[in-house]
Amino acid sequence: MGTDWAIDWVRRSAAVVGEHRAELSGLDRAIGDGDHGENLDRGFRAVVAKLDEATPDTPGAVLKLVATTLISTVGGASGPLLGTAYLKAAQAAGDAPALDAAATVALLAAARDGVVTRGKAEPGDKTMIDAWTPAVEAAQQALDGGADAAAVLQAAADAAERGAEATDPLVARKGRASYLGERAVGHRDPGAQSSAYQLRAAADAAAE
Ligand code: ADP
Ligand code: MG
Ligand code: MG
Numbered sequence: 655m656g657t658d659w660a661i662d663w664v665r666r667s668a669a670v671v672g673e674h675r676a677e678l679s680g681l682d683r684a685i686g687d688g689d690h691g692e693n694l695d696r697g698f699r700a701v702v703a704k705l706d707e708a709t710p711d712t713p714g715a716v717l718k719l720v721a722t723t724l725i726s727t728v729g730g731a732s733g734p735l736l737g738t739a740y741l742k743a744a745q746a747a748g749d750a751p752a753l754d755a756a757a758t759v760a761l762l763a764a765a766r767d768g769v770v771t772r773g774k775a776e777p778g779d780k781t782m783i784d785a786w787t788p789a790v791e792a793a794q795q796a797l798d799g800g801a802d803a804a805a806v807l808q809a810a811a812d813a814a815e816r817g818a819e820a821t822d823p824l825v826a827r828k829g830r831a832s833y834l835g836e837r838a839v840g841h842r843d844p845g846a847q848s849s850a851y852q853l854r855a856a857a858d859a860a861a862e
Pocket of ligand 3: 687689730
């Protein structure tokens with residue numbers, strides 16, 4: 655998967671975030687301050703605007719552009735966290751012109767590790783980590799089973815969706831939702847859902 659894949663991933667992420675903007679903010683309204691969809695949509699619109707003028711020539715350069723733009727435009731808790739995810743992914747991709755299955759798993763793991771280092775959330779804390787961690791584990795399993803890069807991303811996206819769904823019954827231990835205690839139970843974590851959308855976008859771009 656080369657630069658075209660990375661650009662397609664980003665454009666698909668922007669599209670899916672725009673499509674689900676109201677839904678994501680609605681999730682955040684239930685257990686946060688109601689801005690997650692707007693925050694991410696603003697960020698990804700800025701990313702697409704930059705992509706239209708820049709000509710990044712490696713997957714790593716594309717991801718670096720995403721990182722710096724999200725960090726400067728999204729704000730809130732999710733901006734620095736997702737920005738770090740893309741920054742670490744960019745570093746893992748390095749200046750390679752294309753990524754194979756193993757490099758794809760390394761990219762996902764680096765992104766997840768970046769969010770953990772920055773936000774200190776553990777699995778089960780009802781955060782975006784609950785999408786990223788099962789995604790990385792499923793990606794690694796797929797790789798071990800001989801999957802190619804597209805199938806690795808497919809497995810990651812499937813697991814991220816299940817992981818996001820699995821945040822519904824949880825009490826939050828990080829972020830704004832943690833102030834709600836038991837009242838967060840029965841609501842999906844918005845950052846886990848948006849992360850699942852971004853990973854699905856990566857898989858769909860690879861499936862083309
Ligand atoms: P804010 O809470 O500042 O308004 P957003 O609404 O954009 O920011 O993002 C909220 C999301 O950020 C949550 O749904 C959760 O997934 C994620 N989040 C918050 N704190 C953490 C953390 N410490 N580690 C990982 N993810 C976190
Ligand atoms: Mg919010
Ligand atoms: Mg906010």
